[in-house]
Amino acid sequence: xxxxxxxxxxxxxxxxxxxxxxxxxxxxxxxxxxxxxxxxxxxxxxxxxxxxxxxxxxxxxxxxxxxxxxxxxxxxxxxxxxxxxxxxxxxxxxxxxxxxxxxxxxxxxxxxxxxxxxxxxxxxxxxxxxxxxxxxxxxxxxxxxxxxxxxxxxxxxxxxxxxxxxxxxxxxxxxxxxxxxxxxxxxxxxxxxxxxxxxxxxxxxxxxxxxxxxxxxxxxxxxxxxxxxxxxxxxxxxxxxxxxxxxxxxxxxxxxxxxxxxxxxxxxxxxxxxxxxxxxxxxxxxxxxxxxxxxxxxxxxxxxxxxxxxxxxxxxxxxxxxxxxxxxxxxxxxxxxxxxxxxxxxxxxxxxxxxxxxxxxxxxxxxxxxxxxxxxxxxxxxxxxxxxxxxxxxxxxxxxxxxxxxxxxxxxxxxxxxx
Numbered sequence: 001x002x003x004x005x006x007x008x009x010x011x012x013x014x015x016x017x018x019x020x021x022x023x024x025x026x027x028x029x030x031x032x033x034x035x036x037x038x039x040x041x042x043x044x045x046x047x048x049x050x051x052x053x054x055x056x057x058x059x060x061x062x063x064x065x066x067x068x069x070x071x072x073x074x075x076x077x078x079x080x081x082x083x084x085x086x087x088x089x090x091x092x093x094x095x096x097x098x099x100x101x102x103x104x105x106x107x108x109x110x111x112x113x114x115x116x117x118x119x120x121x122x123x124x125x126x127x128x129x130x131x132x133x134x135x136x137x138x139x140x141x142x143x144x145x146x147x148x149x150x151x152x153x154x155x156x157x158x159x160x161x162x163x164x165x166x167x168x169x170x171x172x173x174x175x176x177x178x179x180x181x182x183x184x185x186x187x188x189x190x191x192x193x194x195x196x197x198x199x200x201x202x203x204x205x206x207x208x209x210x211x212x213x214x215x216x217x218x219x220x221x222x223x224x225x226x227x228x229x230x231x232x233x234x235x236x237x238x239x240x241x242x243x244x245x246x247x248x249x250x251x252x253x254x255x256x257x258x259x260x261x262x263x264x265x266x267x268x269x270x271x272x273x274x275x276x277x278x279x280x281x282x283x284x285x286x287x288x289x290x291x292x293x294x295x296x297x298x299x300x301x302x303x304x305x306x307x308x309x310x311x312x313x314x315x316x317x318x319x320x321x322x323x324x325x326x327x328x329x330x331x332x333x334x335x336x337x338x339x340x341x342x343x344x345x346x347x348x349x350x351x352x353x354x355x356x357x358x359x360x361x362x363x364x365x366x367x368x369x370x371x372x373x374x375x376x377x378x379x380x381x382x383x384x385x386x387x388x389x390x391x392x393x394x395x396x397x398x399x400x401x402x403x404x405x406x407x408x409x410x411x412x413x414x415x416x417x418x419x
Contacts, residue, residue: 026052027082027092032099034079037072046091047078053092055080061095063136079103104137105183112178117195120176125166127159132176132190139188141176147196148226148234150174153219175199197270203231204272209264212279217258225254227262227274235272237262244277244284244356246310246318248303283316284353290317291358295348296365301338309338311346311360319358321346326362338362 027033027049035047035055045057057080072078081102084093111118120132120141129142143152143166152165177198180189207213207230215229224238237260239250247253254260254276266273291297291313299311299319308322326337338344350359 029082029085031082032079033082033094034077037074037076037078040072040074045072045078045096047080047094049092055082055092055094056087056089057094057096061093061097063097063100100136102183104135105181108134108137108178108181108188109183112181115177115198117175117177117198118190119173120190121173122169122171125163125170127163127166130166130169130174132174134178134188134190137188139178139190141174141190141192145179145189145191145193147192148236149218150192153221153226200233200270203233204267204270206230207233207264207267207272209267211264212261213264213274214259214261217254217256217260220250220254220256222250225250227260229262233272235262235264235274237274237276241265241273241275241277244280244282245312245316246302284356287317287351287353287358290314291348291351293348293351296345297348297360298343298345299360300343301340304334304338304340306334309334311344313358317358319346319348319360321360321362325349325360325364327366328363 033049033055035049037045038048038054039046043058043062045062047055047057049055061083078096079099080094080096081098082092083095083098087093118134120134120139122130122141123133123138124131129140129145132139132141143162146152150169152162154161154165174192175195176190176192177194178188179191179194180187182188213227213229213235215227215235217225218228218234219226222239224236225242226234226236228234237254239247242250243253260276261279262274262276263278264272265275265278297313299313302310302312302318306323308320308326311319311321313319321338323331323334326334331337344362345365346360346362347364348358349361349364350357352358
């Protein structure tokens with residue numbers, strides 16, 4: 001007797017699930033699902049998906065940019081993205097990484113739109129700025145977006161020194177605002193300056209152009225000096241606003257720690273421009289009382305340029321001697337005519353008090369000296385001629401006198417003989 005045995009097909013749990021009447025509710029790849037954590041180990045987390053099935057999050061999929069699931073424990077609710085319907089063990093493959101990525105960037109987009117001030121942790125630095133982290137998302141803070149306080153004020157712009165300054169912020173949190181966010185390109189740009197600007201707008205509103213302030217010099221750079229005043233406000237005194245005289249290096253007239261009086265000359269958003277010289281009397285107002293066109297003056301050469309030399313006449317008044325006024329001869333090397341830090345005599349050619357300009361000439365003085373020497377020579381020559389003429393006249397007179405007193409002539413001798 002032959003017994004026919006029929007093989008009963010094995011139904012996969014997922015296939016059985018799909019055949020159930022409520023199959024329409026079964027998640028698909030890419031869906032977000034929520035469940036309860038039922039087991040946690042170092043590399044695997046098991047989640048019960050409301051009795052439908054069990055999901056597993058493992059390996060790199062545990063990494064979560066939003067940090068929402070960084071400290072999960074058994075019994076916690078968790079949201080994940082479906083990345084596989086079933087694996088070799090029949091579990092649904094889930095990912096915190098994808099779910100966290102989406103949540104993290106959605107959160108950043110929300111912060112950007114709302115303009116919130118947030119903390120960014122500095123994790124590294126390069127010559128262009130700082131690498132930061134918000135949650136687990138890495139972003140960038142450009143040097144240009146640092147506040148005045150943190151901006152690298154490095155003399156000469158040495159790139160290695162700038163990098164050293166930027167690296168000092170590693171592991172520090174900075175108050176920032178998101179100024180650009182793009183999930184597709186995974187681009188996140190933040191600004192410390194924008195966050196500071198928002199904070200300072202109310203404080204700055206108390207000030208207006210023309211106000212006088214007293215502050216402390218916090219930094220000196222090639223283009224001017226930074227002055228802190230009021231409620232932690234900081235303004236820039238440009239090199240042209242430090243003093244009335246010409247300045248090549250701000251460090252020659254001001255240093256960090258100096259207490260100075262200044263006037264607000266411009267407010268643009270949160271950028272404040274100050275002037276120190278406006279609170280001082282303009283020495284050029286009375287320049288005509290000290291100097292006259294044609295006057296011979298002595299001054300110290302401060303700087304030599306291809307077009308001429310700058311000359312200090314006194315502490316406040318500086319003049320310019322153009323190359324064409326240095327010599328009548330062709331000049332191949334200015335150093336052969338004038339040198340910095342040396343004193344020379346000049347003649348004042350022009351005075352323009354309104355534009356703070358005073359023109360000098362070296363060759364005019366030489367011409368004047370040469371002319372005087374020539375005139376002196378002519379005078380000496382004329383005097384010599386007069387003296388020679390007088391001497392000749394005197395010589396002739398002496399001759400006449402000599403003739404009148406000559407010894408007896410032959411006629412006189414004859415008369416004497418007859419007698």
